[in-house]
Amino acid sequence: HWFRCDSLEANDAFNLVGTLVGLAIYNDTILDLHFPPVVYKKLQDLAPNFEDLKAMSPRVAQSLQAVLDYDGDDLEDVLCFTFTVPYESIYGERVEHELVEGGKDRFVTQENKHEFVRLYTEWVLEKSVDKAFGAFKGGMRKMIPGHMLNLFEPEEFEVLVCGEKFDDVAQLEKYARYDGGYTQNSEVITWFWEVLKGLTADRRRRFLAFVTGTDRVPAGGVEKLNFVIQRSGPDSDRLPTSHTCFNVLLLPEYSSLEKTKNRLLLSIENSQGFGLR
Numbered sequence: 001h002w003f004r005c006d007s008l009e010a011n012d013a014f015n016l017v018g019t020l021v022g023l024a025i026y027n028d029t030i031l032d033l034h035f036p037p038v039v040y041k042k043l044q045d046l047a048p049n050f051e052d053l054k055a056m057s058p059r060v061a062q063s064l065q066a067v068l069d070y071d072g073d074d075l076e077d078v079l080c081f082t083f084t085v086p087y088e089s090i091y092g093e094r095v096e097h098e099l100v101e102g103g104k105d106r107f108v109t110q111e112n113k114h115e116f117v118r119l120y121t122e123w124v125l126e127k128s129v130d131k132a133f134g135a136f137k138g139g140m141r142k143m144i145p146g147h148m149l150n151l152f153e154p155e156e157f158e159v160l161v162c163g164e165k166f167d168d169v170a171q172l173e174k175y176a177r178y179d180g181g182y183t184q185n186s187e188v189i190t191w192f193w194e195v196l197k198g199l200t201a202d203r204r205r206r207f208l209a210f211v212t213g214t215d216r217v218p219a220g221g222v223e224k225l226n227f228v229i230q231r232s233g234p235d236s237d238r239l240p241t242s243h244t245c246f247n248v249l250l251l252p253e254y255s256s257l258e259k260t261k262n263r264l265l266l267s268i269e270n271s272q273g274f275g276l277r
Contacts, residue, residue, distance in 0.1 A: 037155070081107065
């Protein structure tokens with residue numbers, strides 16, 4: 001997700017989004033909201049650079065890198081770049097923003113190509129989104145003071161917002177708690193962990209989403225999940241269910257490993273759309 005230079009949204013809307021992201025971090029809530037790394041740098045008042053543009057827009061950066069790499073004296077005639085940034089407006093029209101006064105008539109040459117790339121990067125990552133991003137940052141800092149944001153590296157900051165990838169079932173088992181009469185030695189609990197460890201990485205993540213509402217774990221790992229398996233009655237044909245707000249799996253006391261696997265997979269595979277939800 002990035003900010004449009006010609007967005008029709010009022011700055012108050014960006015301020016609200018920033019406040020909500022800050023509130024999610026404050027409450028240790030994972031968001032499926034993936035920003036390019038440069039967003040986290042800018043939130044920490046770190047200056048963006050060409051490497052950030054490469055990460056956000058590889059194709060654009062590749063074109064600019066071709067300009068930097070070209071060493072022929074005929075750069076102006078071969079590439080025909082001018083001091084403008086072309087983009088498609090919100091109405092679908094082609095627009096060219098001049099990086100300098102008279103930029104449409106100023107061609108990129110060997111002498112000025114580094115200035116062109118610098119101005120291009122500066123406009124895309126800073127000047128074109130200055131008001132919207134400023135409002136977004138202001139909203140976030142209502143919840144999290146700037147000095148606290150600066151305690152983290154940009155990569156760590158991203159983990160706070162989006163969480164970490166999950167695939168370590170052993171750690172989940174280590175920190176799991178049991179309720180309703182179950183213990184770690186209950187037969188159906190033993191079967192449950194055997195089934196979960198035998199699933200593919202994709203199905204494990206889908207299981208986590210079924211129980212918690214997201215396929216990622218909070219910063220700090222599965223220990224922060226407070227995952228609970230609660231007994232949901234005796235053996236029956238009922239499927240496992242969950243309380244995603246509390247990370248609780250409601251598991252009937254099935255009579256066999258095969259039934260535990262069958263019921264669990266049915267729940268995982270049919271927990272969205274026209275399934276259980």
